[in-house]
Amino acid sequence: MRSATDAPPPAGPGDGTGGPGGAGGAGGPEGDGQPAVASRGATNARWVWRQAWPVLLTLGVVLVIWAIISATGAVSTSSLPSPATVWSTFWRLVRDGTIPTATAKTVLRLVVAFGIALVVGTLLGIGLSASSLARRSIGSLVVALRAVPPIAWLPLAAVWFGLNEKAVVFVAIVGGFPSVTLATSNSLRQVPPLLHRAGQTLGAHGWTLYRSIVFPAAVPGYVGGIQLAWGYCWWSLLAGELVTHAARAVGLGQELVRSQRQDQAAEVIAILLVIIAIGMVVDLVIFGLIDRRLRVRRGLTLR
């Protein structure tokens, strides 16, 4: 019937790069096309590649410049080893188990610390969003925590736990959880009142309202905040490892200091590259995929 004139705006493929799904916009003469269900043909793998190639290209350019500098001899090879030297050093450290062991240790600490920061921070954030008294009291404490550079907690942590793994993880938790708390509280409080009211008139109250409407509505803001929080957690963890290099449980930070003590610039750079790689995987791949999924599903992408 007449509702045909009320068809949705012409649908393009969800990825916006003019992929093969262009038929959506060319429906009937009255725009009577299929709903603009984003063509899921753009698989995650393809998406990762589209995100990855500019990154790889940039890294390639940096690599070339680096190779040229070290080849001209402008900087001594003991300060800036050639890419080839770093590459062979990297493989040596991989084969002798140094990098795998250290990476596993550090990543495990990250998972534990960020996991605890997520749980504590999220619960605290939910509490803060629910009560203005809690925001003014406990909330101000959380803000106070954020004023202290996380690594400045290490001396205290060392007194409590000794200069060991526990202290490092403690510093990483303290580095991450205040940001998680604020991200949770802010994202929950930014849920449009309209959705609250809509939920209430549909019969959702109390916990049901939160679980089925407020939490899902807050997810995009929450994920954005969590992405920053993981970064703080990661920096705090590495800073902690650098300072607790005497500890026996060896992570990437401790390996950095050891290489520096032995004046092994190639090893230092190789380990730095591992740290960079971990950061890029978490930010670009893990958070990138979550972010993309949210945007596609909720229509937050710009065409």
Place this chain on the structure above:
Amino acid sequence: MNTDEDTPVPVGQAPHRRWGQVGESGVMYPLPPEVAAPKLSFLRVSKTYLSARGEPVQAVADVTFDVAPGEFVCILGPSGCGKTTVLNILAGLVQPTSGEALMDGKPIPPASPDRAMLFQEPALFPWQSIRGNVEFALKLIGVPAGERADRAMTWLSKVHLTRFADARPHELSAGMRQRAALARALACDPQVLLADEPFGSLDAQARELLQDELQRVWAENRKTFVFVTHNVREAVFLADRVLLMSAPPGRFLEEQRIRTPRPRNYEDVLIAKVVADIHEHLVEEVDKVVAREIGH
């Protein structure tokens, strides 16, 4: 056309006038044959808010009216006249400062699915499909999981959205989203429907389509309906009775019974006449609002 009920009645001057009651002058107001007891009623309801600066702002002043079961009432008035406040009180989202707001003779309970609400924005949940939105509402009123899909699709087909059941809200046009919200509201089989300018943000064409569709769907089971709008034609087209509200703070100025048989269409001469009448009154009120805003 010129019976007693068709002439404008200044509602504000007879705040206690109720159908079937004896007024102060000893005159008993006639009880319309189809009306037993009002479904909804406001008795001298006022609502005062605190503004952001902490000053009291009166949104609604001393409003009295009844809505009979199965009646379609449109509340019409200039912007800012407290129409939305009236609706929010009916929905149970806002408490009146004074006076009584009743449903079936009892104080209006907190928001619940027995009073479905259509907002100016469709208020669909963006993380669910259109069907998901309807099924979610059904789940909240306790419909068993096995029946939800069928019931959701039945209502989506009534608003011509079958093909778009699995689309997400952002993939639909504004008019389709509002139709989905209508399906979600009706699927819960509410006793009362409340609508707050639901077609206000639509273009003229989509708006007429939706009014037509709303009239058709409503006529199937005639739920009590309170529909707020600032569009005179819309009000006259849809309503059994139009209540005109004054410039803020909102009071009721007059009521008009619309006797045009249903289904109605826009070309109807009677509708055009009533629209012209009401329009004159409304323009006066809008002028007052504008004069006040400029005066400040």
